[in-house]
């Protein structure tokens with residue numbers, strides 16, 4: 001997803017902008033550019049591809065000298081990745097330059113109007129409309145021009161704007177797209193997320209929709225769209241630079257896999273009292289309110305949706321409340337049957353995923369109570385939900401999620417137990433046992449890390465693989481969905497997950513000698529059934545890797561390879577089972593020399609639908 005950085009201060013802007021853009025690389029992008037005000041004009045340099053292309057281009061011309069500028073990493077929406085479509089964009093007069101995250105929904109009609117007035121467009125982007133519109137609205141005053149222009153826009157935007165007539169100020173404005181303002185002794189920044197500025201400061205303001213900020217070297221002022229000043233509180237970011245860098249690992253993904261025990265501990269510890277009782281800080285629901293819910297919906301995208309699939313099994317089994325899981329992109333358009341007797345749980349690492357945010361709004365419009373599980377504090381989904389539980393996973397940089405998934409799972413367990421106690425579907429002693437077992441998960445995950453070398457060796461067999469099938473039943477199936485996504489998104493191997501019982505209904509016809517099947521056999525009461533399916537595919541030539549618990553030693557005699565993991569309560573097995581499969585995906589992608597942290601075509605935060 002696109003990234004924004006901007007700086008005005010007492011030191012040259014270009015190096016800071018390039019550095020900030022590199023910090024934003026993890027969001028996924030296909031072109032990058034910077035605009036710096038120098039010699040009373042705006043100098044824009046931009047390039048398709050990685051930031052190193054941009055650096056090379058700058059090195060071949062010259063590094064713009066100036067103390068104020070904006071920069072952008074673009075992930076194509078309107079128009080292909082190209083130098084022309086990269087941001088920043090000039091206005092016709094070159095008085096303004098603009099960077100933009102989001103989508104201007106009325107760009108076609110604005111463009112038609114501007115073209116009729118003689119504006120010439122050099123790109124296919126919706127953003128260029130903003131640049132020319134600034135010229136069109138220009139009244140001699142930078143601030144009031146931005147306000148007039150913004151009022152013409154429909155859609156979502158985080159905009160960073162510079163004006164050559166005011167060579168010490170950046171103006172930014174936002175709607176439905178994240179933007180922060182950060183202050184430091186070098187000067188002041190705008191950024192789409194804090195990672196871009198963490199090396200310089202931890203003091204940030206989070207901008208809300210329809211707020212405008214004016215930044216100069218020594219001051220930051222905020223206004224509403226009526227031009228009235230607003231007071232905002234500065235926030236101290238506790239994430240340190242180290243937490244946002246690779247910490248000695250080759251990739252963020254492996255670093256984040258290894259951070260899972262700590263992230264789970266951090267997520268659990270404020271929610272479990274020293275007496276072993278659940279205390280869900282972010283939920284204001286009384287037991288009586290919980291008992292009134294006739295149904296729970298869980299809605300999310302991608303891996304967060306896969307957490308929801310686990311949630312359905314766990315919450316239904318423990319609390320005996322019916323749970324439906326839906327992809328947020330489907331939920332939002334299907335006139336969902338939710339009302340005031342429904343709880344809608346939204347799950348999102350970034351808290352900005354467009355479909356999940358809209359699903360939340362749809363649920364609220366229909367009167368449902370909403371609860372979100374989010375990693376990014378102050379993000380839109382967190383802010384707009386009735387209740388929010390934060391996963392304290394820290395920043396997740398790798399595009400493929402691991403520690404966010406695991407911390408989301410741990411919160412699902414706590415919600416399930418809390419609700420089960422409220423509905424009296426379980427006794428205190430069952431809850432106590434489950435909680436005690438949940439607390440052992442981090443240590444058991446650490447034990448699984450000891451299998452890393454053997455998983456690495458198995459992954460070498462997958463280097464030239466074309467197709468993989470993950471099978472399992474019940475919670476094993478829920479984990480198969482995630483394991484399959486992990487493998488395919490980073491290694492580009494075609495992979496699918498099937499409920500093992502479904503194989504015979506069609507998919508088994510794809511099995512031929514050399515096909516790889518990964519059989520998940522951790523749901524104790526169903527292991528024998530999945531093993532039968534494993535035998536069926538082996539009889540048709542498939543090579544089978546089995547993931548099971550330490551006590552199922554017989555699997556080794558049946559399957560080609562077996563990964564044995566520690567045991568826990570059956571409902572908590574997903575937390576352990578997913579870890580070797582994350583490692584399998586990682587090492588397979590590594591042996592195929594893939595761009596692990598930034599897989600092609602993917603973005604970390606998907607803020608457009």
Ligand code: F6R
Pocket residue numbers: 301302303304305347348349350351352353356399400401402485486489604605606
């Ligand atoms: C896959 C992955 C994605 C995200 C999905 C939702 O590894 O990370 O599938 O889970 O894009 O993102 P969030 O959780 O930010 O809403």
